[in-house]
Amino acid sequence: MTLRASLLKHADDIASARLLLLSRADRFVFATLDDGEADQPIATWAAMLGWPDGGRAARWPTTILDHLEARSNDYVLVDLAATALGLGSVAHAEMPPVPAPGGVSVILPAFGVHDVLAPVLDAIVECASHLPPATPWECIVVDDANEPALQLPSSLPPEISVIRTDVRIHCGGARNAGLRRARYEIVAFCDADTALQPNYLTQHLARQKLAPKLITVSCREYLTSPVVPARPARTGDDTRVRARYSPGRPGLVPVTTEIEVRPLQETREFRDFGYSRLLGPIDLPFMVKGNNLVLETQLAREILFPPDFVGWGPEDVCFAAKAIARGAFVVPVLATGVFHFDHPPRSGGREQRDAELAANLRRYERHLREDPEGPWVHTALAGDVR
Numbered sequence: 001m002t003l004r005a006s007l008l009k010h011a012d013d014i015a016s017a018r019l020l021l022l023s024r025a026d027r028f029v030f031a032t033l034d035d036g037e038a039d040q041p042i043a044t045w046a047a048m049l050g051w052p053d054g055g056r057a058a059r060w061p062t063t064i065l066d067h068l069e070a071r072s073n074d075y076v077l078v079d080l081a082a083t084a085l086g087l088g089s090v091a092h093a094e095m096p097p098v099p100a101p102g103g104v105s106v107i108l109p110a111f112g113v114h115d116v117l118a119p120v121l122d123a124i125v126e127c128a129s130h131l132p133p134a135t136p137w138e139c140i141v142v143d144d145a146n147e148p149a150l151q152l153p154s155s156l157p158p159e160i161s162v163i164r165t166d167v168r169i170h171c172g173g174a175r176n177a178g179l180r181r182a183r184y185e186i187v188a189f190c191d192a193d194t195a196l197q198p199n200y201l202t203q204h205l206a207r208q209k210l211a212p213k214l215i216t217v218s219c220r221e222y223l224t225s226p227v228v229p230a231r232p233a234r235t236g237d238d239t240r241v242r243a244r245y246s247p248g249r250p251g252l253v254p255v256t257t258e259i260e261v262r263p264l265q266e267t268r269e270f271r272d273f274g275y276s277r278l279l280g281p282i283d284l285p286f287m288v289k290g291n292n293l294v295l296e297t298q299l300a301r302e303i304l305f306p307p308d309f310v311g312w313g314p315e316d317v318c319f320a321a322k323a324i325a326r327g328a329f330v331v332p333v334l335a336t337g338v339f340h341f342d343h344p345p346r347s348g349g350r351e352q353r354d355a356e357l358a359a360n361l362r363r364y365e366r367h368l369r370e371d372p373e374g375p376w377v378h379t380a381l382a383g384d385v386r
Contacts, residue, residue, distance in 0.1 A: 065276075065368040067325035072274035073284055075329040081210040091269040094199075094335045095206035102185025103136035104201060105297065109174030109290075110192035111144040116226040116341040118153055121160060123195035123228050123339075128159070130202050137201070140181050141192065142174040171290060172305035172315035179300055187297040189316075194220065194291045195228045195339045203336040204294040213328045215320065216294045217287065220338045233337030240264055240287055240332070245280050250357055252365055253281040263287060269332050287330055288320030292338045299323065306367055306376045312353045313360025318367050325372035 061067045078090050087093035106124055110117060121139065128137045143150040143164040152162055165177060175189055186208050190196065197218075204216045219235035235241055240263050249255040259280040267273040273284040293316070303322050309315035324330065370377055 062371065063369050064321055064325040064372045067372055068283075068285070068321060068368075069276045071324060071327070073324070073329055074271045074274065075211075075214070075331050076271075078207070078211045078214065078329065078331060089269070090207060090210070091332050091334050095203055097130065097132045097202040098206045098209050099132050100135045100186070100205045100209070103138075103183070104131075104186045104188060104205060105178075105182035105184045106137070106139040106188045106190060106201075107175055107178035107182065108139065108141045108190055108192040109144060109171045109178065110141050110150055111146060111168070111171075111174070113192040114146070114148075114150065116193050117141070117150065119226045119228055119341075120190075120192055120195050121153070121156055123198075124160070124190075125157060126198050127196045127201045130198055131205070132202075135205075136184055138183060140178040142178045144168050144170065144174045169307065170310055170315075172309045172319075173307045175290075175305045176307060179297070179304070182297050185297055186294060187300050188292070188294045189290060189300075190338070191291045191340070193341045195341070196292070197233060197336045197338065200292075200336045200338065203333050207331060207333060208294060208296065211329075212296065213299060213323075213326075214295065215288055215323055215328050215330045216333050217289065217330065218292055218333045218337045220289075220291055220340045222340050222342060224342050226341045228339055233339055235337050239282075240289075243280075243282070249281060250354065250361065251281050252361060253278065255281050264332060264334075269334070270330050273330075284324060284330055285317045285320040286314075287332075288316055288323075290316035291340055293320075295323070295328065299326075299328065302326070304376065306363065308376070308378045309360045309363060311356030311360070313357050314364055315360070318364050321364075321368060322372050 061070045075090070082088065082090035082093055082095075085095075087095055108120070113120075121141075124139050128139075131137060137159055139160040141150065141152065141160070141162040143162055145165050145168040149164060150162060152160060163177065163181060165174065169177065179187060186205060188201065188204065200218065204218075207216050208214060217240075219233070219238035219240055221233040221235055222237060223229075242260065242262050244258070244260045245255045246258055247255050261279040261282065263273070263279055263282065264270070266279055267277075270284065270287060273279075273287065276283060303319060303326065305315050305319045309318070320328075320330065367376060
């Protein structure tokens with residue numbers, strides 16, 4: 001029996017308990033469950049440790065926003081699994097490659113990346129060479145109606161393929177198009193201007209085998225030329241490590257004073273980032289970036305990226321919010337990283353990017369009030385930038 005199977009063998013069998021007592025360190029939660037709540041899997045209650053409380057016990061959460069307010073991100077079960085394997089902290093551990101018969105699909109939404117795509121694909125091939133023997137893998141490049149069309153280098157292995165859309169469907173739609181073609185158990189979404197470290201896939205797959213419903217993410221280094229260094233990424237400038245925000249910053253939460261935050265440090269690698277906690281203007285969904293994220297393919301298909309986001313904006317954050325609302329834990333993988341190549345903007349000038357972001361932030365705010373178990377509601381807005 002695998003470690004994951006051992007951990008989860010009886011999890012759902014005990015979900016029908018009418019009384020619930022949860023304990024973590026010196027924190028206890030006692031609740032009486034009604035008939036509907038008693039049907040929730042025990043993993044859901046683990047994610048919601050700390051809720052219900054006196055202010056929120058009157059009703060079960062219904063919207064994505066409700067669930068974000070109710071859920072913990074203390075991924076203690078994953079830490080326990082890593083500790084049992086002698087690996088220490090799951091965020092920092094250099095985990096050995098594990099057999100992955102279910103395989104991994106890498107999906108790259110690609111628009112305006114003609115100048116940087118080749119080294120990105122070379123890095124994926126190098127990554128795949130470090131997977132355990134016989135691990136199936138593929139990379140699906142989604143050509144989002146580029147003109148001219150993207151051409152893959154002839155030297156690439158057959159595991160890398162390209163599909164092309166007739167019209168531009170933007171990042172969310174392109175990721176969904178690739179997801180429909182994905183053949184393997186785990187899916188990694190990466191931007192097509194982002195190169196993976198050689199150990200990226202092995203480190204993420206190892207963690208995905210420890211527990212279900214994980215979104216694993218790594219930090220990035222920004223590069224000014226499309227040359228992948230032969231060293232680990234230097235991630236000190238990633239906004240999950242350190243970020244400064246100034247008054248007037250666009251977002252759903254206003255910034256009134258200059259502020260610097262260090263999310264990883266201030267939240268014990270996101271463990272204390274649940275219950276809609278804010279650090280300045282940012283929250284847990286903001287820790288999930290489209291430049292790299294990994295999760296189970298089935299979970300990704302249940303969620304999908306909101307296809308109505310146009311151009312530049314937080315479709316990745318919106319995807320993460322719904323995943324968290326459905327019980328996913330966000331776990332940083334600090335034993336590896338990625339490199340982001342600087343290249344000409346894909347959304348035109350600053351004015352167009354700001355307009356796209358403003359519209360997409362309005363979409364995000366509306367999506368947060370939807371049912372996490374239902375499909376996305378398309379939100380066409382007046383003044384959309386196409």
